[in-house]
Amino acid sequence: MFYLSKELYFPPVSETKSHGIIAIGGDLSTNRLLLAYKSGIFPWFEDGEPITWWSPNPRMVLFLDELVISKSMRNILNRNTFAVTFNQNFRDVMANCQQIKRDGQNGTWITTDMIEAYCKLNEMGVAKSIEVWQNNELVGGLYGIDLGNVFCGESMFSKVSNASKVAFITLVKQLQRNNYKLLDCQVYNPHLESLGCREIEREDFMNILHID
DSSP, X not given: OEEEOSSOOOXXXXXXXXXXXXXXXXXXXXXXXXXHHHTTOEEOOOTTSOOEEEOOSSEEEEOGGGOOOOHHHHHHHHXXXXXXXXXXXXXXXXXXHHHSOOTTOSSOSOOHHHHHHHHHXXXXXXXXXXXXXXXXXXXXXXXXXXXSSEEEEEEEEESSTTHHHHHHHHHHHHHHXXXXXXXXXXXXXXXXXHXXXXXXXXXXXXXHHTOO
């Protein structure tokens, strides 16, 4: 286990432990966060715990041409039930992701310090959000880190059925139009799998991440 100091450094992801943790400590400065994502690493910890950095193997990703849109979702999208905006309410999206209750989780890994850190990245144009609205109310959305050819999805929320799926699908279509290589979804869950995401080897992910 590598313990970070004030030095801006991460070990190679090949040194990651089998459970996916590569390092502990450091800070949530914009420079460190940027270095982490560019290195295939992300922070994931609960409030009161030390900052823990991960690079799991395998890695859950979406190859953009493998997006799965069910017939029922196509009908919802065609009905224009929701309005979607890009990067208009980043802090509110993060706050909702923090507050939403999730099955199997007692708390949240989105701490107040993390919200402030990612809002700084948003001001720099690196962290971005998708907002989903219904009757002028924010009912769903997601946020992540935009690396230019890979978008690293962090978290999403939904207050009404299908709102987060609308955010996800809209983001993917936007990435397709701009010739992105990949949507990084980090770790497996069945909801993402239903949308076409799958696990790949970390080495393959790193090779794609570092394509100019």
